[in-house]
Amino acid sequence: MPANTVREDIRTFLTSRRARLTPKEAGLPEYGGRRQVSGLRRSEVAQLAAISVEYYTRLERGNVRGVSEEILDSLAAALKLDDVERAHLMALVRAANAPRRSSDRAGGAFRVRNSVQQILDSMTGAAAFARNAHLDVLATNQLARALYEAALDTTEQPPNLARFVFLDPRARHFYRDWDRIAHDAVGSLRTEAARTPGNTDLADLIDELATHSDEFAMRWNEHEVEYYRSGQQRFHHSAVGDLDLDYDALEIPADPGLTIVTYTLAPDSAHAAAFLQLRKHRSASAEPSPP
Template sequence: MPADDVRTDIRHFLTSRRARIPPSKPACRTSADDARSAACAARKSPSSRPSASSTRLERGNVGGVSEEILDSLAAALQLDDVERTHLAALIRAANAPHRTADRDGGTSHVRDSLQQILDAMTGAAFVRNAHLDVLATNQLARTLYQEALDNDDQPPNLARFVFLDPRARHFYRDWDGIAHDAVGSLRTEAARTPGNTDLADLIDGLATHSDEFAMRWDAHDVEYYRSGQQRFHHPAVGDIDLDYDALEIPADPGLTIVTYTLSPTSAYADVFRRLQEHIAAGASPRRPPPAFAESGESA
């Protein structure tokens, strides 16, 4: 992402965050003779009163932004921790010297020991990179995600599945939520690695072929997919709600293990058991073929 594009992203992000802040005061009654109405008119909503720091950033002046300024902006614009981190990443990217293209976050190599960890888990688990490419699974995850994984994309990409495969709207019972998370995750990664040409190609392709993705991308929302509950509709066993956790791997920057587990008291215990029984003998390979993994390429 060129520096000028980063500055544009900063401007759009700040204006989009300010626009979402509701007016804090009721509309003022105007009266030429009423001093109180003049004072009331001066108290505009936060969305109409950009701070000096915000205006400065929107104009492309990104130098010398301290932690104190960031904290002040975050408070004024009511940013959460994820949004503040995103803004800081954009500012760092805009201030960084010219960067050559990189593939940071799009690694496709999964160590054998990680596959062993997946195989030892009783829940469904897979490894993905920051581009949302699925690089390795255990058998239960492959059974759960069979529609997303069994396609011509290698490695399979969850964002492409969500926005380009009509089956995704049936598979994810909260499709709107997973679509929001997918776009937010990619936008967060785009700010973190502005020279990532593979990620830029992925985003351009999604925006070209999906109006829904393009609309959500333009909203400038950011998200971390960390933990919560995902509501699925599996084609073989029906509805099932699973708890998920996304565990970043410090030894492999850019890689994350995503696990899906079920509480012993869950109402979906019988469905989960049927899902386990549905694991077919001779399932498809759990990871890309070695030639792909060693090439360093990414979809």
């Protein structure tokens, strides 16, 4: 990511976060009259962060050379950034101040180790797959192949979940909460783009998605960021019907960028019978894992 692109990302991120806050939400007094800006003024953000308006204006323009972590913490508090947003801002500042690199494919496609595949195969009661930070699915167990058979049914290798979400019409039927999945996918990719600014493979993927999906392009420009950690995901599987599954994302320290995602279900869940049918259905999807 060129330096000017990083500066533009800093500018749009800060202005979007400033625009979403009202003076009341920020704890500032509201005076009468019509405001000419949506959200907070630059002067109000500067006041809350205890810095000068001139200095904040410089930061919002992407000129972050020499900015201290203390000032970034004050700015994050003023804009009410959550942990993910704060980490994203820090990553953008690091990228802006780092020496220029020609490329950085960290988080890109790679093969999983045999022991990781063995871990997946040992999870007989859970659907589990390994993915990288680009959302490429690199390895699966049998139950994950049955669950994600639509997403894995592609000539693109390795299969990519962001491509499936935005470029495959089947995704809107598969994900019953497609809007949230789309939000999480874009947020995850934007987080990774800030973490690895010279990542040419990721830049190519983002360009492809923005070119072929207006929905992706619109969401990308909103500068939302996200960490995919745990929660519940709602599916509609073509063979077994609705499934509400608990998911957990487990990072592998030995393989930076590699994450195992598991889907499980409590035995007394309303969809336990459908999950049992999926476990029976998996035999029809038990081909080898994607490369």
